[in-house]
Amino acid sequence: MKIYYERSGGFMGRTVMTVVDTNELPPKEALTLLESIEESDFFQLSATIDQGLESVDTIPDELCYRVTVEVAGVQHSVETSDSSTPPELQRLISELDRLARQAR
Secondary structure, eight states: EEEEEEEEEEEOOEEEEEEEGGGOOOOOHHHHHHHHHHHGGGSSOOSSOOTTTGGGGGGOOOOOEEEEEETTTTEEEEETTTTTTOOHHHHHHHHHHHHHHHHO
């Protein structure tokens, strides 16, 4: 499984991006991501939750996220922001943010 993660906005306006291949992660980290995707029911989430990436224009310094998960040729993307991220998606975003920071 591949996960494409992008975080933008915030005070610095810096974009952080990473691609995570669960086959290249330690088993425990891969399992954590898989569980987070399952718990969030990721493939059933709307493609845009609230205003998604466009909310940067209306809420200054808000972080916005785009997560795309690809499994067996099937892709689903979700865009959300700090103020509109549902609780079930927060764990996945936190894990991806941590991995993106490690990749720098």
